[in-house]
Amino acid sequence: MATFPLDESFLAFLKTHAPNNAAAETDAIKASQALFPSATYTDAEKADIGQWLITAEHIVSPGEDAAKSAERLSSLNTHLSSRTTVLGAKPSVADIALYQKLAPEVSKWSPEERTGEQGYHHIVRHVDFVQNSPVFGLKLDEKVSVDPDNVMFKIKPVDAKAEKERKKKERESAATSAAASGTATPSTLTGTSTPSEGRKSKKEKAKDKLQAAGEAVASTAAGKAAGGTPPEGALTKKKEKKEKQPKPQKAAPVEKPLSPALIDLRVGHILKAEAHPNADSLYVSTIACGDAPGTENTSEYEGQVVRTVCSGLNGLIPLEDMQNRKIVAVCNLKPVTMRGIKSCAMVLAASPRVAEGEDNHKGPVELVNPPADSKAGDRVYFEGWEGEPETVLNPKKKIWEMIQPGFTTTDSLEVGFDVEGVPQLSGEGADKKMGVAKLKTAAGLCTVSTLKGATVR
The missing domain is CATH 1.20.1050.10 (Glutathione S-transferase Yfyf (Class Pi); Chain A, domain 2)
Known part of the structure; x- marks a missing residue:
């Protein structure tokens, strides 16, 4: 190489x-x-x-x-x-x-x-x-x-x-x-290189073959009309079609085991946020998430590659608190259009757990804070659950819906993943994982300001 x-x-x-x-x-x-x-x-x-x-x-x-x-x-x-x-x-x-x-x-x-x-x-x-x-x-x-x-x-x-x-x-x-x-040449007219002297191009050879076949068919027809035998070289019958071989089936992709590592969590930097023009409960944020230039569902803003994100935080978090700040974003949910604006990620926030049937959007709400020294695009993961996230989560498999109930906050205001909140992950024996795995980046732990034992979504 x-x-x-x-x-x-x-x-x-x-x-x-x-x-x-x-x-x-x-x-x-x-x-x-x-x-x-x-x-x-x-x-x-x-x-x-x-x-x-x-x-x-x-x-x-x-x-x-x-x-x-x-x-x-x-x-x-x-x-x-x-x-x-x-x-x-x-x-x-x-x-x-x-x-x-x-x-x-x-x-x-x-x-x-x-x-x-x-x-x-x-x-x-x-x-x-x-x-x-x-x-x-x-x-x-x-x-x-x-x-x-x-x-x-x-x-x-x-x-x-x-x-x-x-x-x-x-x-x-x-x-x-x-x-x-x-002064035209084959290369002038077609934009391709001129065939070498004494050789014909593929196009010319194909034309000659078609012409010879046409002449053979014509002479065959003339021979039959006169009661004679077809001349030498005449086409007398069609070539037998080759039997098509079945195409080999592609191997089914190996499905990754259910894990919070399938969720693409990253540090995001909100460069600006404003009220959604068509929805009173939504903010529209422009967030740098460390994407490479040309990544699908991104654009450029002030020289940075960004995602547009709609979040239902209007009325729960002051707009000024959404400006120029670091957050944790879920980056592999399938984009959805919310009141005319395509949202390409989700901002993680904590709110108190409520009993079934109660309003789970009444607040208070606190954004998840990544470590102060973290940068946009830094990988965020739960200790003990490291792995490669899915490129895009398949909505039909409901991976986010199964994993999210395990997202919580601790008494020390750290964000974690409680495996007991996800029945599908309740294994048995020595390999069974227990307790709360803390959410972190290479720079440290992710936290909230005051909410203990809250749900995070």
Whole structure:
């Protein structure tokens, strides 16, 4: 497998500014996997990472003339016009390498160079995204100052479909011009390479076969009409159809045993919250949950990948208490549309247990607090129940509905999972789990403010 060594200056940059001890790896692919453990790279993407590292070394080389530098910057700007990262959606060390080289230059650019009609809008956006996004998690003392409101010339977003159609029309126009001038070749007309001398293309061979078959059928018909025998090479009967072999059945996926580890719990950072325009009991929050760029059911807000989340907390928690705070989010429930707005996660909150038939939405309600030092996207799990969560919980299997009754708070105001609250998990013998498993992140335990023995949902 090809390797792509990192130079010393970039390794020093990673050691100072990057998380996950990425500088311990001297190969670009291994460093990318250390930085972004949830990302997987195809062989083509690995090769692209290597090429972009080479580009980063020369993108603003002081030895190049101004025209060559402008050409490289223009090419990168065009590439980023329809991509969040240089690979498209996946982050890699190539993005950080470009940031290392470009940030000092972008900081010196004039407003015209940044966002003028001929400016490098997409490079500026990429630099701002890399330096601020929790996906990269860079620890920077100084950042490039970017004012999103100071845009001199607003460009239209690139429509990938329209761009593909435009290129197709350009090829067709070139082929028409070549045909009119008498210089058309198979490659001019079809956009493919010209067959080598003395050989026919597959399309031409297929055409010859069809023509020969047609002539044979015609001569056969003529021979029969004249009472003669079919000429040599004539088609006399249809080929027998081959018996179709049954397709091998796919093996049924292995079903994971029931466990609270199936729930994808993460630290979320509410960037803003507002009242739902069509529902008095709902808030609509914009929450960073550590998703990679391009993840389904996410969008971008202030340079971060976010989810839109509706929660029935209006009237139970003051709106000001929902602003710029850390919470615990359930991230693998199937998205639901709530009064016209698609909700793509759920905010965990505690409330007192009520007797059957009583109103379980009357309050009080307290949000679950992750450790102060935790970051958006940090994994949240119950001690002793570690494991990989489902990508999306199947609503038909009611996994959340079975597991949630075990979510509780303790007398010490910690959030936990009481296995006795889930009859399906009441095992027997030495392997039987008992007691309350505490909810935690790598930074510590999750808590509530005052509610003891409460239910959490």
